[in-house]
Amino acid sequence: MNRIGFLFCCAIFFSASTAHAQSNENAINTKVNALVKKMTLEEKVGQMAQVSLESLGKTDGPNFIFDEAKLKDAVVNYKIGSILNTPGQPLKPEQWNEVVGQIQKTANETKMQIPILYGLDDNHGSNYVLGATLFPQEQGQAATWNRELIYNAGVITAYQSRAASVPWTFSPVLDLGTNPEWPRIWEDYGEDPYLDAQMGVEFIKGVQNPLGSKDKLAVSIKHFMDYSDPKSGHDRTDSWIPEHYLREYHLPPFAAAIKAGARTVMVNSALINGIPTHINKHILTDILKKELGFTGFVVTDWQDIENVYRRDHITKNIKGATMLAINAGIDMSMIPYDYKEFCTDLIALVKEGKVPMSRIDDAVTRILRVKEELKLFETPMTYVKDYPKFGSAEFQKASYNTAAESITLLKDSNNILPLPKTAKVLVTGPNANAMRCLNGGWTYTWQGERTDEYASQYNTILEAVQNKFGAANVKYAPGIGYDNTWGKYYADSVIDIDAAVKAAADVDYVLLCIGENSYTETPGNLDDLFLSTNQMHLAKAMIKTGKPIILILNEGRPRVINNIVGAASAILHIYLPSNFGADALADILTGDVNPSGKLPITYPRYTNSLVPYIHKPSEGGSNPQGGDFDPQWPFGFGLSYTTFAFSNLTINKNNFSADETATISVTIKNTGSRQGKEVAQLFSSQLVASITPDVKRLRGFEKIDLKPGESKTVTFRLPLKDLAFVNADNKKILEAGDFKIAVNDLTTVFTVNKTKTF
Numbered sequence: 001m002n003r004i005g006f007l008f009c010c011a012i013f014f015s016a017s018t019a020h021a022q023s024n025e026n027a028i029n030t031k032v033n034a035l036v037k038k039m040t041l042e043e044k045v046g047q048m049a050q051v052s053l054e055s056l057g058k059t060d061g062p063n064f065i066f067d068e069a070k071l072k073d074a075v076v077n078y079k080i081g082s083i084l085n086t087p088g089q090p091l092k093p094e095q096w097n098e099v100v101g102q103i104q105k106t107a108n109e110t111k112m113q114i115p116i117l118y119g120l121d122d123n124h125g126s127n128y129v130l131g132a133t134l135f136p137q138e139q140g141q142a143a144t145w146n147r148e149l150i151y152n153a154g155v156i157t158a159y160q161s162r163a164a165s166v167p168w169t170f171s172p173v174l175d176l177g178t179n180p181e182w183p184r185i186w187e188d189y190g191e192d193p194y195l196d197a198q199m200g201v202e203f204i205k206g207v208q209n210p211l212g213s214k215d216k217l218a219v220s221i222k223h224f225m226d227y228s229d230p231k232s233g234h235d236r237t238d239s240w241i242p243e244h245y246l247r248e249y250h251l252p253p254f255a256a257a258i259k260a261g262a263r264t265v266m267v268n269s270a271l272i273n274g275i276p277t278h279i280n281k282h283i284l285t286d287i288l289k290k291e292l293g294f295t296g297f298v299v300t301d302w303q304d305i306e307n308v309y310r311r312d313h314i315t316k317n318i319k320g321a322t323m324l325a326i327n328a329g330i331d332m333s334m335i336p337y338d339y340k341e342f343c344t345d346l347i348a349l350v351k352e353g354k355v356p357m358s359r360i361d362d363a364v365t366r367i368l369r370v371k372e373e374l375k376l377f378e379t380p381m382t383y384v385k386d387y388p389k390f391g392s393a394e395f396q397k398a399s400y401n402t403a404a405e406s407i408t409l410l411k412d413s414n415n416i417l418p419l420p421k422t423a424k425v426l427v428t429g430p431n432a433n434a435m436r437c438l439n440g441g442w443t444y445t446w447q448g449e450r451t452d453e454y455a456s457q458y459n460t461i462l463e464a465v466q467n468k469f470g471a472a473n474v475k476y477a478p479g480i481g482y483d484n485t486w487g488k489y490y491a492d493s494v495i496d497i498d499a500a501v502k503a504a505a506d507v508d509y510v511l512l513c514i515g516e517n518s519y520t521e522t523p524g525n526l527d528d529l530f531l532s533t534n535q536m537h538l539a540k541a542m543i544k545t546g547k548p549i550i551l552i553l554n555e556g557r558p559r560v561i562n563n564i565v566g567a568a569s570a571i572l573h574i575y576l577p578s579n580f581g582a583d584a585l586a587d588i589l590t591g592d593v594n595p596s597g598k599l600p601i602t603y604p605r606y607t608n609s610l611v612p613y614i615h616k617p618s619e620g621g622s623n624p625q626g627g628d629f630d631p632q633w634p635f636g637f638g639l640s641y642t643t644f645a646f647s648n649l650t651i652n653k654n655n656f657s658a659d660e661t662a663t664i665s666v667t668i669k670n671t672g673s674r675q676g677k678e679v680a681q682l683f684s685s686q687l688v689a690s691i692t693p694d695v696k697r698l699r700g701f702e703k704i705d706l707k708p709g710e711s712k713t714v715t716f717r718l719p720l721k722d723l724a725f726v727n728a729d730n731k732k733i734l735e736a737g738d739f740k741i742a743v744n745d746l747t748t749v750f751t752v753n754k755t756k757t758f
């Protein structure tokens with residue numbers, strides 16, 4: 001077939017598939033509208049309520065037992081539409097099949113027989129399903145800079161969640177990781193809007209497409225928006241931000257996800273400029289539903305309508321908060337305990353004319369549409385027996401590969417790494433022998449505190465290092481241990497630093513495994529970003545031994561370690577790499593794997609200097625009047641055991657109109673003696689603009705694999721409109737002028753010849 005013939009066939013294929021999608025959408029809308037017409041107000045309001053599993057029964061050993069009267073009351077009497085969460089412990093997929101099965105059976109006893117939508121936080125795989133393969137937490141996933149790995153993680157997560165009968169995930173987290181103090185920074189894809197959007201879209205494609213298939217889920221992108229940058233650094237507190245910054249930085253990942261088809265959105269649990277996001281009509285309706293054209297539904301975060309009243313003092317009672325939230329655009333309330341009050345209040349509010357019936361119809365239509373799109377009416381249940389690849393070696397390999405590509409080499413003095421396989425090693429530090437630390441929060445339980453019990457079949461760092469170097473060559477003395485008391489996970493205490501010092505006497509290297517214990521949300525709030533005093537004592541004592549220190553950072557937040565960086569011979573950041581992370585680390589230590597991770601965040605050097613890489617020139621190191629941007633390691637940084645040379649940065653033209661696309665290419669050569677992967681990162685800087693331009697912004701990236709001596713050319717296609725920024729009038733504008741682009745240390749300049757507003 002010639003080129004014209006090929007293009008003609010493509011055009012026919014696309015218009016046929018668009019027509020098919022349109023007729024499918026029409027059929028769903030017709031069916032849902034007919035259903036909504038038949039429903040009573042009580043039935044509609046019930047669909048808008050979501051309760052937690054724990055409120056409907058209790059655990060009995062490893063099992064969950066429903067209180068049948070409570071289940072019936074919620075599902076049959078109050079007609080609730082959704083249930084979420086674990087009973088406080090993970091269940092096997094067969095147990096989930098029974099739990100969800102019993103729920104759907106009860107839903108069948110209602111007049112409308114509408115299936116219940118079950119949702120779980122699959123933050124890093126199906127983390128509440130025993131035996132499922134888990135993945136590194138999102139920050140580590142982003143450190144791979146490899147879209148394919150993230151897509152695969154999405155595919156596998158969806159498959160395993162469906163094996164457990166659960167068709168809805170509260171992921172991905174698209175919050176921007178700009179504030180290192182925030183206790184959930186590790187749950188997101190790093191600090192850059194472009195990287196975040198790219199990774200989020202890959203995950204959504206993997207999890208959701210094609211929606212309606214028995215191994216796909218609906219996603220809930222969260223937490224819309226600017227949850228991640230509270231002024232206090234503490235969870236669920238106020239963020240101060242002008243709207244043009246909100247739109248410039250926090251909105252794009254969500255906008256990209258909605259364009260990619262994300263079907264549900266969870267709301268920022270905190271406040272923006274003093275307004276609880278759950279009652280912010282401008283954000284939920286004007287921006288999300290109208291401007292972005294979002295047709296799915298909006299779910300609250302945990303108890304957040306109640307928070308408007310109790311925490312934020314906006315109303316005098318919950319009923320007032322319910323009115324404001326539903327009128328602002330909330331479609332479903334994660335209550336999660338007292339569904340009766342929500343349902344009773346909302347029914348009364350409609351009858352009193354305080355919430356229009358049209359708003360209820362809109363909300364319930366959105367919810368039922370997603371249930372239809374998931375084909376829950378046809379197939380409310382899926383069973384593990386139909387998912388033979390659940391927890392398979394193939395899935396485990398995908399998790400291992402993701403961990404291996406995430407691990408980031410930050411320092412390697414005199415190429416001390418990789419280590420000889422015959423080396424004698426001391427493994428020390430509180431993170432050395434804990435699956436809990438490798439996984440972080442949202443692992444088997446909310447805070448991840450029981451991970452060592454549930455993940456004992458996988459290797460801790462100590463075990464993986466013993467497997468690799470031989471048990472006889474490995475000594476273990478932790479020195480410090482974490483406090484596992486509920487609510488004190490940030491604390492650690494001295495076990496025996498002297499014993500660790502003694503153990504170092506006859507080894508060649510010290511593997512110092514430091515960082516953080518598992519945590520999430522409010523229990524993870526922290527007052528001091530320095531590495532803890534106890535760990536610092538251990539590090540200093542180890543440095544004093546004079547043995548080469550290989551520092552392993554296993555942490556959610558970038559803890560400040562400036563005092564020990566200089567003395568460490570090598571530093572590897574492993575993030576929260578999950579159950580195969582230690583195996584990947586051991587392979588990197590010996591050189592069986594060449595590290596290729598790159599920081600998706602700026603690693604701070606000082607606690608009072610937490611500026612991310614996206615900042616203004618006044619914050620930059622070149623500003624004589626106070627700029628002090630001097631991170632420990634910059635965003636995008638990561639070394640390799642081989643070396644790469646970048647050359648021949650070219651752009652197809654020097655002068656563009658705003659609607660054109662630039663073609664930029666660069667050649668990368670592996671100049672070392674090992675195979676390795678390198679990431680080409682394309683940054684742009686506008687030289688002059690009406691709002692002070694950011695020093696630089698990521699606009700593209702590609703990860704490539706190169707054999708020793710091999711060269712490859714990477715080509716980026718950059719639509720010029722991607723360089724537009726949001727101005728003080730909240731308009732997206734590409735201002736005419738000069739731009740610099742940079743890949744590695746190569747730069748070139750071009751001009752945009754005419755201003756355009758988008």
Ligand code: BGC
Nearest residue numbers: 085121170222269301302521
């Ligand atoms: C978290 C959400 C999560 C929800 C349900 C909340 O506390 O903020 O991220 O999806 O709980 O578990």
